Amino acid sequence: MSSVFISSNGHKRLFAKILCTALFCVSFYASFSQKGLKSNNSKPHLHLRHVVQGKETFNSIGRLYRLTGEEVADYNNLEYYNAAVLPKYLTIPLNKKNYSKGKKAGSNEILVPVFRVNGSSERIVQFKKNSKRTASGFSLIYNNNRLVSKFDSKLVIDGFLHTSKTSQTVFTTIPIDDVKTTIPTGIVNPKQELVPLAKVDPNINTSNEAPPRKIILQQAVIDSVPIAHTAVTPTPKIVSSSIKTERKKVAPTYPDNTAYRPVSRVDKVYLLVKIQIVICAFLVVAIFTYMAIKNRREVFKKRLDGSLRTLLIREILTEDSFTDNINSSLTFSEILKKQLQKKSNRQFVINEIINGRKNIKGRFGDNFLRLYLKLRLDQDSSTKLKSKNWNNVAKGIQELAIMEQHHKMPEIFNEINSSNEHVRMEAQTALVHLSGFGGLWFLNVLNYPISEWQQMRLISMLSSSPVSDIPDLHLLLSSPNESLVIFTLRLIGQFQQRSMHNEVVKCLRYKSEKVRFVALRCLKEIYNQHTANIFIRRFANETRRNKITIVKIIGEIGNEEHTDFLLEVLALYDDTLKITAARALSNMGNNAGYLLEEYCITHGDPYSKIFLHVKSAV
Amino acid sequence: MVILVAEDDPLILMTLETYFIKEGHEVITANNGREALMQIEEKVPDVIITDVMMPFYSGLEIIARIKNGVNKKIVVIVLSALGQERAVKEAFDLGADDYVTKPFSLVELSMRVKRLVKIKVRNGVPEFMENVQTTL
Numbered sequence: 144m145s146s147v148f149i150s151s152n153g154h155k156r157l158f159a160k161i162l163c164t165a166l167f168c169v170s171f172y173a174s175f176s177q178k179g180l181k182s183n184n185s186k187p188h189l190h191l192r193h194v195v196q197g198k199e200t201f202n203s204i205g206r207l208y209r210l211t212g213e214e215v216a217d218y219n220n221l222e223y224y225n226a227a228v229l230p231k232y233l234t235i236p237l238n239k240k241n242y243s244k245g246k247k248a249g250s251n252e253i254l255v256p257v258f259r260v261n262g263s264s265e266r267i268v269q270f271k272k273n274s275k276r277t278a279s280g281f282s283l284i285y286n287n288n289r290l291v292s293k294f295d296s297k298l299v300i301d302g303f304l305h306t307s308k309t310s311q312t313v314f315t316t317i318p319i320d321d322v323k324t325t326i327p328t329g330i331v332n333p334k335q336e337l338v339p340l341a342k343v344d345p346n347i348n349t350s351n352e353a354p355p356r357k358i359i360l361q362q363a364v365i366d367s368v369p370i371a372h373t374a375v376t377p378t379p380k381i382v383s384s385s386i387k388t389e390r391k392k393v394a395p396t397y398p399d400n401t402a403y404r405p406v407s408r409v410d411k412v413y414l415l416v417k418i419q420i421v422i423c424a425f426l427v428v429a430i431f432t433y434m435a436i437k438n439r440r441e442v443f444k445k446r447l448d449g450s451l452r453t454l455l456i457r458e459i460l461t462e463d464s465f466t467d468n469i470n471s472s473l474t475f476s477e478i479l480k481k482q483l484q485k486k487s488n489r490q491f492v493i494n495e496i497i498n499g500r501k502n503i504k505g506r507f508g509d510n511f512l513r514l515y516l517k518l519r520l521d522q523d524s525s526t527k528l529k530s531k532n533w534n535n536v537a538k539g540i541q542e543l544a545i546m547e548q549h550h551k552m553p554e555i556f557n558e559i560n561s562s563n564e565h566v567r568m569e570a571q572t573a574l575v576h577l578s579g580f581g582g583l584w585f586l587n588v589l590n591y592p593i594s595e596w597q598q599m600r601l602i603s604m605l606s607s608s609p610v611s612d613i614p615d616l617h618l619l620l621s622s623p624n625e626s627l628v629i630f631t632l633r634l635i636g637q638f639q640q641r642s643m644h645n646e647v648v649k650c651l652r653y654k655s656e657k658v659r660f661v662a663l664r665c666l667k668e669i670y671n672q673h674t675a676n677i678f679i680r681r682f683a684n685e686t687r688r689n690k691i692t693i694v695k696i697i698g699e700i701g702n703e704e705h706t707d708f709l710l711e712v713l714a715l716y717d718d719t720l721k722i723t724a725a726r727a728l729s730n731m732g733n734n735a736g737y738l739l740e741e742y743c744i745t746h747g748d749p750y751s752k753i754f755l756h757v758k759s760a761v
Numbered sequence: 762m763v764i765l766v767a768e769d770d771p772l773i774l775m776t777l778e779t780y781f782i783k784e785g786h787e788v789i790t791a792n793n794g795r796e797a798l799m800q801i802e803e804k805v806p807d808v809i810i811t812d813v814m815m816p817f818y819s820g821l822e823i824i825a826r827i828k829n830g831v832n833k834k835i836v837v838i839v840l841s842a843l844g845q846e847r848a849v850k851e852a853f854d855l856g857a858d859d860y861v862t863k864p865f866s867l868v869e870l871s872m873r874v875k876r877l878v879k880i881k882v883r884n885g886v887p888e889f890m891e892n893v894q895t896t897l
Contacts, residue, residue, distance in 0.1 A: 460779055502770070505869065508864060
């Protein structure tokens with residue numbers, strides 16, 4: 144059972160851990176992937192640079208190097224098309240298909256030796272087509288400088304380029320005897336600069352039919368496994384020797400570290416897809432794990448809540464629950480008893496007890512209160528009053544009020560002038576809930592205005608209190624707090640405190656129109672024989688809104704003595720006042736009604752229309 | 762006697778269930794209107810104590826369905842909150858037999874159930890006559 148009672152914050156921490164782990168893994172994977180890229184770039188493989196001539200197509204170039212047009216296009220990050228190649232240069236990979244260390248040639252193949260130069264600091268070596276043969280090799284020229292002497296001692300065959308038979312007129316084999324045939328073994332010292340070369344036959348110029356072809360070989364560092372990537376990607380399959388080839392789905396990838404050989408687009412997309420899949424997998428796992436843990440905790444929480452609730456109900460409905468120590472009645476469930484030591488479980492019990500107290504009355508309802516006290520849950524509620532969180536303070540006040548903790552009223556009273564409106568409202572409501580009209584003494588010290596909603600709430604709560612308990616309110620009518628005066632006037636009117644009539648009349652001299660308006664309505668509730676005359680005297684000095692109110696009230700509390708005043712109002716220019724006065728007259732009895740009819744007939748329009756309007760409404 | 766208690770507040774639901782079981786009744790519970798109607802279809806109760814406001818179907822809808830179809834002689838008592846006078850009036854129009862306003866007394870509710878069942882017995886409802894007599 145111990146696993147059931149995991150703290151509620153645990154799942155948040157766990158989720159944070161999972162998220163951190165996922166982020167760490169993703170970042171690690173991403174960096175690893177980047178590292179892989181660097182690694183590949185740092186270990187380039189053989190390739191050569193082909194200068195595109197005339198109307199060469201990918202297919203024609205591919206055939207030349209025993210590759211397909213798609214392979215050539217993919218290797219250069221280009222879209223394949225069966226037309227003249229637009230770029231000036233193309234990078235041609237030297238892989239297992241078109242390059243070997245040995246001299247073994249296949250059928251219809253021609254071998255072109257590829258050299259490397261030890262110690263050369265030059266990056267590009269160009270064979271001049273009309274170079275002369277020397278005794279030890281070929282005459283090589285770079286930037287118009289002869290490099291023969293270097294090559295005499297350092298030119299080394301690295302392998303052989305396999306070309307197609309169709310290019311026989313362009314390439315030709317090189318006499319092996321002319322050069323050293325040392326094949327490099329092992330990992331080459333990185334400081335050594337190796338330049339693989341495809342040798343172009345000097346006789347190329349003799350071929351007048353084919354366009355002059357220039358091959359420039361890109362410097363590359365050869366390591367012991369020069370074409371490792373060919374194992375990862377499928378080798379392209381040549382369907383036939385013709386131009387038409389089958390489009391492969393995955394292009395071969397040949398990493399490089401130079402501008403001529405960027406990482407192919409397919410490689411990048413493939414890598415991005417892999418990263419996205421890994422991220423998605425991590426997220427999915429994290430989300431499912433979090434949801435599983437959350438669901439598990441919710442199930443456990445529900446079980447625990449159900450157990451606590453069952454315990455509570457047993458305690459409430461047991462007749463002799465409270466005859467002895469409450470702890471003795473809890474012994475049937477030691478686990479649940481332990482749970483009451485936890486703050487969250489105690490809060491759950493408080494909530495349930497308050498819920499029960501709100502909904503169930505009588506003997507069993509009182510048992511909720513007893514249980515609340517026996518479990519010392521009132522201390523929890525009191526502790527909340529000291530909380531810095533206003534929400535907790537308001538909740539604590541509410542709990543103490545519902546559980547009728549009268550002795551906590553001083554603590555609640557301290558929150559009457561709280562800076563938080565919600566706390567103030569709860570404190571006011573609690574005081575009124577606990578001691579009815581007696582709780583209104585907070586009005587004497589209240590520094591903040593009371594909202595309209597709070598006024599309605601308090602009056603509603605007080606409506607069930609005995610009226611005899613209403614305190615003397617006349618001091619509140621002189622309060623500088625306008626909302627307090629309005630609330631007091633409403634209390635006087637609601638509970639018909641006729642003894643306050645003269646005090647309320649004084650409020651008609653207030654500067655605030657709203658206070659005078661509420662005072663007029665209050666006087667309507669506690670009126671006497673002088674009230675209507677007071678209103679008539681105030682009429683001339685009042686605002687239009689209050690004038691309309693006065694006319695309405697006189698229609699309700701006035702008598703035949705006030706008909707002259709109403710007839711005077713009928714003569715005023717304001718149509719609303721005219722209609723209000725006409726209604727007031729029609730409400731004041733038959734005589735006033737006849738006077739109204741006579742006045743309207745005598746004065747014609749608009750009075751005749753007003754009369755018809757008032758009569759139809761009646 | 763079989764009592765169906767339909768109430769979305771688990772505390773009140775369990776309290777009523779425990780209380781009426783202690784009183785010797787068979788109690789069926791439902792924490793929403795849909796579940797209540799399903800329970801009624803499975804086993805027709807003698808008394809239904811239902812809250813007005815519930816998920817899926819309100820207490821008023823349950824009353825309307827019962828009184829229009831299943832069994833017009835089922836005793837229905839409505840649990841209403843203060844200020845739900847209009848709902849109570851509607852419940853009576855639909856055929857509810859009584860109502861209790863929250864906060865309510867368990868003893869008072871039990872008495873009302875017994876009184877209403879007694880009236881039904883007098884009117885001749887044969888299904889649970891014997892049980893009611895022994896209970897009362």
